[in-house]
Amino acid sequence: MDLKETDLLGADVSRHWYYQSKARAMRHMLQGTFPQRVLDVGAGSGFFTQTLMAQASTIEGWCLDISYRQDSELIWHGKRVHFVRQMEHVDADLVLFMDVLEHVDDDVGLLSDVLRRVAPQAKVLISVPAFQSLWSGHDVFLEHKRRYRLQGIESVAERAGLQVLAGCYYFGAVFPVAALLRGASRWLGSRDQEPRSQLKRHSPWVNATLSAACSLELAGMRHNRLAGLTAFCLAQRR
Numbered sequence: 065m066d067l068k069e070t071d072l073l074g075a076d077v078s079r080h081w082y083y084q085s086k087a088r089a090m091r092h093m094l095q096g097t098f099p100q101r102v103l104d105v106g107a108g109s110g111f112f113t114q115t116l117m118a119q120a121s122t123i124e125g126w127c128l129d130i131s132y133r134q135d136s137e138l139i140w141h142g143k144r145v146h147f148v149r150q151m152e153h154v155d156a157d158l159v160l161f162m163d164v165l166e167h168v169d170d171d172v173g174l175l176s177d178v179l180r181r182v183a184p185q186a187k188v189l190i191s192v193p194a195f196q197s198l199w200s201g202h203d204v205f206l207e208h209k210r211r212y213r214l215q216g217i218e219s220v221a222e223r224a225g226l227q228v229l230a231g232c233y234y235f236g237a238v239f240p241v242a243a244l245l246r247g248a249s250r251w252l253g254s255r256d257q258e259p260r261s262q263l264k265r266h267s268p269w270v271n272a273t274l275s276a277a278c279s280l281e282l283a284g285m286r287h288n289r290l291a292g293l294t295a296f297c298l299a300q301r302r
Contacts, residue, residue: 102122191297214231233289
């Protein structure tokens with residue numbers, strides 16, 4: 065979770081439909097996976113790690129982010145979560161790259177470097193913003209370098225030495241609206257390209273409606289290789 069958006073949404077960030085839905089999608093992608101130690105790269109607030117810490121199998125978490133002012137720890141569901149600026153090696157069997165690789169120039173290099181520092185059998189879950197055609201001021205605000213097609217992020221994983229286990233798009237329910245609005249904004253020459261976040265606080269019923277619409281996608285999520293706002297890739301070290 066990007067710290068910029070944590071600052072914008074405050075305490076509401078964990079209840080926002082977008083992050084609630086992405087957390088459900090993460091758990092869906094990890095069905096049948098029972099990680100004991102989780103490394104969350106570019107973790108920000110640690111929202112996704114803390115979501116997984118509620119699982120019985122997960123006993124410890126590391127949140128790695130160079131933007132932290134200092135290293136710290138907290139106890140979540142009786143388990144220790146470490147917030148660190150750097151690390152040498154972590155015996156993690158699950159590595160999260162939740163909306164991280166789009167921030168760096170060398171995505172393959174970052175992925176490869178982290179993989180050398182975790183358990184040999186580790187699985188890796190990646191999420192990235194999808195479709196360069198959806199580029200907007202939201203990407204500029206978050207300092208993105210690019211957006212990806214599904215085949216593109218799967219190629220990045222393979223070049224980093226991973227075997228792709230599953231790949232799909234998510235947020236397909238809201239994709240048509242987002243594509244229409246961003247296309248219209250560019251055509252009209254609006255302020256859509258100015259750097260600003262598009263995440264906003266919503267009324268409870270709007271938040272619940274959008275969350276429910278995204279939940280309906282989960283049953284067929286792994287078969288969606290057509291369109292969505294986010295591309296997911298689950299992989300494992302060869």
